[in-house]
Amino acid sequence: MSTHDSVTNPAHQLPDVSQLVVGVLGGTGDQGRGLAYRLAKAGQQVVIGSRTAERAEASAAELGLGVRGADNATTARESDIVIVAVPWDGHAATLSALREELAGKIVVDCVNPLGFDKQGAYALKPEEGSAAQQAAALLPDSRVTAAFHHLSAVLLQDESLAEIDTDVMVLGEDREATDTVQALAARIPGMRGVFAGRLRNAHQVESLVANLISVNRRYKAHAGLRVTDV
Amino acid sequence: MSTHDSVTNPAHQLPDVSQLVVGVLGGTGDQGRGLAYRLAKAGQQVVIGSRTAERAEASAAELGLGVRGADNATTARESDIVIVAVPWDGHAATLSALREELAGKIVVDCVNPLGFDKQGAYALKPEEGSAAQQAAALLPDSRVTAAFHHLSAVLLQDESLAEIDTDVMVLGEDREATDTVQALAARIPGMRGVFAGRLRNAHQVESLVANLISVNRRYKAHAGLRVTDV
16 A cells, blocks of 8 residues: 555655745635635735735735735736636736736636526636636746636635645646646645646536536535545 | 535435346446446346347356346337447447437436547547537437446456445436436445536536546546535
8 A cells, every 4th residue: 555655645746835926816806815815824925916906905914814915917927826716708818918927937727617597507618628728828938737626715715614625636738837736736734736637638627617516506515526546 | 414414415315226227338348347237236237238139148147246138229128227338439320229219218328528649538529519418419208317427447347346436427407317317326335426417517527537537647546536515
């Protein structure tokens, strides 16, 4: 078992990311604020980004834990890793405007392009294949990954919960970048970062959120996912 | 907690399926044989279907456990629930030919339309949206569901394993049919059947297998999925 564990433990030999600054674009939304809270609580330096610095600063002050707020461009410039948690509607425009600020950075796209109607949620079909592939197309000088799709914003923001019982599927082309994002996910108690393929396989990971929404309705749950045998 | 459990336990109030006959089209392939083995071991009556009765009978004899073999049409006719585990290549042709035999039956599509190249697996895009939606289009008189996508054929067939550590996402439009398939999944020790949406959200469930293949390569694993908080 011990030799097997050393192979399969996804936290094995991941880099130390504790000194990296994490920016969260869309950090005033539920998902972004929840991630910022969990990462800051784990000891990470976090900057929340929004269209206006004032709004970001107000959200950051509410969160405490040393979280700072800034406009999106400043957030991108001052961060080592930048999580993109903006609404799908604003995804392309936000990223296009930040191409220079995001150059050389690890970008973590966690956007789920979904539509909603009377029957619930359904997958949208981005022209590039997925939100993550759109990010990669718009940010050719960044190291684009995809992760943090399947987290419940409710659970992330629930201060009474010490741990979040879920794995984080991490996708990307660049091993060093995906290792870094896996390590970042593992900073949050209860979470593991699990490598789950290249960006061309991001669409199904993003749109699986539609299924988790169905699970949540049926079972009155805040569903997450664990990858077994890893 | 107890009232909450009664809501969230996916096995709650599911029908008794122990007397239903389960047919497995493509039952001589790895996935089909593995499912037939697990269901028969759980006490279910199972018929393996193949293009030729001889081949199905040979596979059934190898499995033992009372499993019978027959051609696909006979299998469909004699079963209450029919699992479709044929290769994607033969999916449309096989189902088109069985429209009459499958009328009124619960059909469980577990086919994953994937392509493979040097970089691994990737999602194909069926014209109907997914294999399950193709099945629904070809079988208007059947009750089509989708399930059993994320199971490792290796683990299913490993007789040394008493339990399979995974949940089974079950999709469909017809509550009675999805409840029945959830109950069938729960017959296999370790598994739960979890309702996970309508057939229009089947594509991402089917193609997520491409990601699990990446997980398996990276971690030398046979990955499955658990839905948390359910």
